[in-house]
Amino acid sequence: MSLKISVIGTGYLGATHAAAMAELGFEVLGLDVVAEKIDKLRRGEVPMYEPGLEELLRKHVAGIPGSTGRLRFTMDFAEAADFGDVHFVCVNTPQRHGEYAADMSYVDAAIASLAPHLTRPTLVVGKSTVPVGSADRLAAYLAAHAPAGADVELAWNPEFLREGFAVDDTLHPDRIVTGVRSERAERLLREVYAAPIADGTPFVVTDFPTAELVKTAANSFLATKISFINAMAEVCEAAGGDVAKLAEAIGYDDRIGRKFLRAGIGFGGGCLPKDIRAFMARAGELGADQALTFLREIDSINMRQRGQMVELARQAVGGGSFLGRRVAVxxxxxxxDSDDVRDSPALNVAGQIHLQGGQVTVYDPKGMDNARRIFPTLGYADSALEAVRGADVVLHLTEWREFRELDPQELGSVAAARVILDGRNALDPQLWRKAGWTYRAMGRPTA
Structure with a gap:
């Protein structure tokens, strides 16, 4: 008998995982407690922008003409418990308000709502990013509160999705990590991931604490790499060096690698910032806080980049006040390739300049609606050209391909001043300077 899979939580992670499991051939039931989200998904619409996800959903959601019908959605925990042989928990763990620690309330609520309905042997699999030690606690809770008792097992299987590549990362992961306590749990997860394993994806079996630590360790390493090159940009600024050439040169060393070595305004989003902070908080609880004190500086370097971009913009408009100055972002x-504006450096910089009196106009190919909800007082344009019209300075803060392909001459014809600050070191300086623009980027020579 083929396994049936339930997915608890249908946000970014859950919706992607549910659609991918259906693509791998499983019957899938997605569950959420937000009616609007479920209604959208039943129509084959995604609650966020992610390339390829809506097409994958529509290929499998029951009731859509021509679909396989393998994917359905519900708000009923009893239905999900009865349906699934394997239950994936994919709910959010945001930063706790006013603290560094992770908010585990959504994970705890999902487990508490599912447990009373688990009346037969089953496997519950956590995919959420949680503080180390959570799996032990949740396994004990399931054993105590599920009618099937010890026959309800827990496993931990962290996700490594990159926004913009989530569908491919789920169907063709670079590794699968599973924290398990029994051969049965390992066997079930090998069955779930049989297709990617057959394609050569490494399958790493470990204990609960290691599985929980893998995600936070990976994100901490990536954050460290980004903040390292941004620290080098600061030194290049002071010494007159070129951080782009520096990154190219050290990136050829395969012990270092070239990825995540582009200096700019730093990292943001719903994962890296809150994950490194939660990691520091949990290390402190475990008495190992000194091991992660370096992450505080990583976080500090990252946040400092935003302020430095604001200062570059201030210099670009004359070095004084932003009052009466028009700034295109x-x-x-x-x-x-994402509409996610959570802890967005671009929106943070735009907001800071606006609060200091600048007339800021923002354009983003996909993130406009979400940006408006967070910063309704900013100006918004329907195109890059309209955003730049009348601007005293242009800030390039998200490296969309659309922006890399802009015509500097066309933009120059509508700007009040041809000054561009490349906060992502992603544009061609020669191309822009040739079109008469003053081009500036962090850690790069001014000419």
Whole structure:
């Protein structure tokens, strides 16, 4: 008998995981407690922008003409418990308000709502990013509160999705990590991931604490790499060096690698900032806080980049006040190929300049609606050209391909001044300077 899969939580992670499991051939039931989200998903609409996800949903959601019908949605925990042989918990763990620690209330609520309905042997699999030690606690809770008792097992299987590449990362992951306590749990997860394993994806079996630590360790390493090159940009600024050439040169060393070595306004989004802070908080609870004190500086370097971009913009408009100055901001999402504006450096910079009196107009290919909800007082344009019209300075803050392909001459014809600050070191300086623009980027020579 083929396994049936339930997915608890249908946000970014859950919706992607549910659609991918259906693509791998499983019957899938997605569950959420937000009626509007479920209604959208039943129509084959995604609650966020993610390339390829809506097409995958529509291929499998029951009731859509021509679909396989393998994917359905519900708000009923009893139905999900009865349906699934394997239950994936994919709910959010945001930063706790006013603290560094992770908010575990959504995970705890999902487990508490599911447990009373688990009347037969089953496997519950956590995919959420949680503080180390959570799996032990949740496994004990399930054993105590599920009618099937010890026959309800827990496993931990962290996600490594990159926004903009989530569908491919789920169907063709670079590794699968599973924290398990029994051969049965390992066997079930090998069955779930049989297709990617057959394609050569490494399958790493470990204990609960290691599985929980893998995600936060990976994100901490990536954050460290980004903040390292941004620290080098500061030194290059002071010494007259070129951080782009520096990154290219050290990136050829395969022990270092070239990825995540582009200096700019730093990282944001719903994962890296809150994950490194939660990691520091949990290390403190475990008495290992000194091991992660370096992450505080990583976080500090990252946040400092935003302020430095604001100062560059201030210099560009004369070095005094932003009052009466028009500032065009290209980008609102924290990264390209996403509409996610959570802790977005681009939107943070735009907001800071606006609060200091600048007339800010923002354009982003996908993030406009989400940006408006967070910063309704900013100006918004329907195109890059309209955003730049009359601007005293242009800030390139999200490296969308659309922005890399802009015509500097066309933009120059509508700007009040041809000054561009490349907050992502992603534009071609020669191309823009040739068109008469003053081009500036962090850690790069001014000419």
């Amino acid at each position: 290209l980008g609102a999402a924290f990264k390209p």
